[in-house]
Amino acid sequence: MANDGRRSQLLRGVLDLCLLAVMGEGPAYGYEMTKRLRARGLSIVGEGSIYPLLGRLERDRLVETRREASNGGPPRKYYSLSPDGRQALEAGVEEWKAARDAIDGALDLVKVEVTP
Amino acid sequence: MIEFVEECRREWKHLGVPDPIANEMAADLTADIEEAEAEGGSAEDVLGTSLFDPRRFAAAWAGARGVIAPPVAVDAPAPLLRERNPWYRPAVVLALTGVGFLMTLAAAALVVGRHSSAVAAPVRRIFAVPGPTRFFGPNQPMPPFRYIGPSFTVQNTAPVTVLAFALLLIGLVVLGLAVLYWLPRFRRESKRRLG
Numbered sequence: 001m002a003n004d005g006r007r008s009q010l011l012r013g014v015l016d017l018c019l020l021a022v023m024g025e026g027p028a029y030g031y032e033m034t035k036r037l038r039a040r041g042l043s044i045v046g047e048g049s050i051y052p053l054l055g056r057l058e059r060d061r062l063v064e065t066r067r068e069a070s071n072g073g074p075p076r077k078y079y080s081l082s083p084d085g086r087q088a089l090e091a092g093v094e095e096w097k098a099a100r101d102a103i104d105g106a107l108d109l110v111k112v113e114v115t116p
Numbered sequence: 117m118i119e120f121v122e123e124c125r126r127e128w129k130h131l132g133v134p135d136p137i138a139n140e141m142a143a144d145l146t147a148d149i150e151e152a153e154a155e156g157g158s159a160e161d162v163l164g165t166s167l168f169d170p171r172r173f174a175a176a177w178a179g180a181r182g183v184i185a186p187p188v189a190v191d192a193p194a195p196l197l198r199e200r201n202p203w204y205r206p207a208v209v210l211a212l213t214g215v216g217f218l219m220t221l222a223a224a225a226l227v228v229g230r231h232s233s234a235v236a237a238p239v240r241r242i243f244a245v246p247g248p249t250r251f252f253g254p255n256q257p258m259p260p261f262r263y264i265g266p267s268f269t270v271q272n273t274a275p276v277t278v279l280a281f282a283l284l285l286i287g288l289v290v291l292g293l294a295v296l297y298w299l300p301r302f303r304r305e306s307k308r309r310l311g
Contacts, residue, residue, distance in 0.1 A: 029144070029147075029148070030162070031151050034161065034162060049164050049173060051141075051144075051173075051180075052177045052180040053180070054180075055178075055180035055181035056180040059180065070147075074143065074147045077140070077144050
């Protein structure tokens, strides 16, 4: 339970970065991004929705939007990285790697006994 | 699922989100949920835990997009100076401490110099009390006998004494309140320094 809570908090802290990353692969609408995240092992089930985050990214001009017809369905709002968003993604990835390395440095000291 | 979207619409209406934007958000949401359900999933795949609190979800989304209308005619009043400036209260207390100290000092000076005309005269003017009684001095009726000796004056020191004690009382009260204000802060600071 505690692990779920920690994972949830970690994900919440970098979900915007993950969204920018999947947008970097190409424009996507809301649910499409959810599917891309899930394909990489990040399920938002158990978390809040991505829509408020997308709204914030849009307001901060980190993404550009356009409405386009999807495959046979209604027009969808496609999100793609803006130049500012690309910069934010690069900076965020650097931050994440630095934080991850520091945390690895601290946690690598811990000897974990793996029981067969 | 329509009920979820309708609940969101009601919340957006309540928050003053413009209709075109609310329609756009509702359409995106509906399309995503329908796609998830068509693929064998559920609305939870799209909304996560937000599925269980549509109003909160709707408010969070609209707030994040910055499309909530500002409240009309309920503008919060500008914060008072004491709310904006953290030094306001200490400055006021410091000023009052200074005033209290000066009042106590003035009271002490009045008590010490109450017999002096330099002290008594201004106080007498303030309190509009009769001047000192001068015996046998200039412009005073001479006694019906020949008096050889210096004239002398009796100062009325009552107003000076009253003023001195009033100042002393007020000054001590102000200083006492200042001590009550500063003492806990000094204790906290001492504890912080001692670790």
